[in-house]
Amino acid sequence: xxxxxxxxxxxxxxxxxxxxxxxxxxxxxxxxxxxxxxxxxxxxxxxxxxxxxxxxxxxxxxxxxxxxxxxxxxxxxxxxxxxxxxxxxxxxxxxxxxxxxxxxxxxxxxxxxxxxxxxxxxxxxxxxxxxxxx
Numbered sequence: 001x002x003x004x005x006x007x008x009x010x011x012x013x014x015x016x017x018x019x020x021x022x023x024x025x026x027x028x029x030x031x032x033x034x035x036x037x038x039x040x041x042x043x044x045x046x047x048x049x050x051x052x053x054x055x056x057x058x059x060x061x062x063x064x065x066x067x068x069x070x071x072x073x074x075x076x077x078x079x080x081x082x083x084x085x086x087x088x089x090x091x092x093x094x095x096x097x098x099x100x101x102x103x104x105x106x107x108x109x110x111x112x113x114x115x116x117x118x119x120x121x122x123x124x125x126x127x128x129x130x131x132x133x134x
Contacts (some may be wrong), residue, residue, distance in 0.1 A: 003083035079128035
C-alpha cells in the first residue's frame with residue numbers, strides 16, 4: 001500500500017534558524033517559507049536526493065502543533081509521510097483493518113497541493129503517519 005517516504009516533518013521553535021542550519025551548515029537546498037493557514041503551520045522543505053525534510057512552525061496561537069512545541073521546546077520529529085497511489089482506497093483499507101484516521105477522515109490538500117490524511121499514532125507504534133496521494 002505505501003510507497004516511498006515523501007518526507008520527515010520536524011517541528012521547530014525558530015523556522016529561520018532551522019532553515020539556516022540545513023542551508024548553510026549542511027549545504028542543502030531549502031525552500032522559502034509557505035504559510036498554510038488551513039493547517040495552522042508555516043512550512044519549509046529541505047530537498048534531499050532521496051526524500052525531503054519538512055520544517056514546521058506554528059502559524060498562530062491556535063495551531064495544532066503549538067502544544068507539540070510546548071512539550072518539545074527545542075523541536076522534535078513530528079510525523080513521517082508516505083506516498084500512496086490512491087488515498088481513498090488506502091483509507092478504506094485502513095478503516096477495514098481497524099486503523100483510525102484523524103480529523104473528519106476525509107483527505108485535505110497538504111503542503112504539495114495533494115490530498116493527505118493523518119493516521120492515529122497509537123495505531124502505528126507511537127508515530128504520527130501522514131499519507132499523501134501521488
